[in-house]
Amino acid sequence: MVSVNLDEEEKMLAGPQTPELNPDFLVIKIVGRIVISVIKQCWAITSAMFLSICFFYWMFGGISAFIVLSVSAAGIIYRAGDKLLYYPEVPQNSRIFVPSPNTFGLPFENLYLKSLDSTKLHAYFIPQPQPHQCPTILFFHGNAGNIGHRLPNAKGLFKHLQVNILLLEYRGFGLSEGKVSEAGLYKDAQAGLNYLFSRQDINHSKIFLFGRSLGGAVAIDLAFRQCNLGKIACLLVENSFTSIPDMAKQILPWKGLKYLPLWFHKNKFQSKIKVSSLQCPVLFISGLSDQLVPPSMMLDLFTQCNSERKLILQIPNGDHNGTWTKPTYYSQLKRNIEDLGSDRVLQQSHSHSHVHTV
Known part of the structure; x- marks a missing residue:
């Protein structure tokens, strides 16, 4: 196996998440991805759309053609x-090569799990020498690469x-089967949690x-989710967002986005709404130099969270990928994890004095 250098890993994963990208370039890149996606997968639809627009323009005039164009474009973007x-x-070959934990000196089990809809998922389980005596972290990665690219971070944890x-490893990523979707990711996450509760060698009260x-x-x-009430000992959220529609407004400088209905967005990930119902202890970890996801979103998630045990750890020089x-x-x-279990956090649960900045 070839070792993945930490700096190289950050560069590899920076492609779709690069905080230094110029906003104008990012818009061009996103529009380019739409065009390429349309050409590759929707050529028949777009051809029919073009012919329909020409027909409506010829038969009914420009207004009808514009309506057809708008509806068709919205459908394609969706x-x-x-x-x-x-x-x-x-990065390239992420669906073929997944670095192994033993490359980083970590013990591991190479696993294949079944998601709730029987999609085959790849996973690594990295156990301590006495796994029952310590907590277990179920780790969910970002929107690029595979679980092997997270091994330097896993080694630190x-x-x-x-x-x-x-x-x-979500469906459609790395060696996992299936096609990625928001609903599919939720099923995969539940399957991962169910798997941990099926193991008899770990402490189920410390997940x-x-x-x-x-x-x-x-x-x-x-x-x-209500089915997981009481199963989660602690939730750790790092450099995440309030929702995908909110992120679209941040990344794309199109004022019209704020007027689009929610159903226009295929992927929503409405975290801001969901955190208001959380009951487990929650630690929000925010890199204040994150130039992709505004740190204000993490503060917003923290503020909206109704858990009696919550903290936000703010790291001034932390960027999106490298906090x-x-x-x-x-x-x-x-x-901070230890503090979440203390009475001090409960006493401060209605104030903002439990914001930690380092």
Whole structure:
């Protein structure tokens, strides 16, 4: 196996999540992805759309043609929503080569799980020497790459927090089967949690959820579901967003976006609504130098969360992909998790004095 250098990994994963991209270039890139997606997959539909527009223009005039154009374009953008959000093939060969934990000196079990709809999912389970005596983290990754690209971070969690880790690979990513979708990701997350509860060698009362970026929205949904009430010991959300429609307004400088109805967005991931119903302890980890997801979104999630045990850890020099590489990251993470179990957090649950900045 070839070792993945930490700096190289950040560059590989930066493609769709690069915080330094110029906004104008990002718009061009997104529009380009729509065009390419349409050409590759929807050529028959677009040809029919073009002929329909010409027909309506000839028969009924420009207004009718414009209406047809608007409706058709909205339909194409809706269907292209998955292409705009998910990047399972970035970096190159991410669907073929998944780095192994033993490359980083980690013990592991190579697993294949069945999702709720029987989709075959790839996963790594990384156990401590005595797995029953420590917490277990169910790790949800972002919108690009595969679980192998998260192994340097997993090694840090394994070493500094003394936890078992289940790295779950969503459908359509890495070696997992299926096609990625919002509903599918939710099913995969539930399957991962169900698997942990099927294991007899771990402590079921110490299961943590961890999600970064897109994974944060997946983790929030899992903790939000009533069937999981009381099953989650702690939820950790890092550099995530309030919703996909909110992110669209941030990334695309088109004022008309705010007037689009919710159903226009194929992927919604409405975390801001869901956090208001959370009851488990929650730690929000916010890199204040995140130039992709505005740190104000993390503060908004923290404010809207109604859990009696919640904290927000703000790291001034943390960017979107690399907050976990900062020197104090793991020590602060460990301290905040311990604080979530203290009475002090309960006493401060109605104030903002439990915002930690390092």
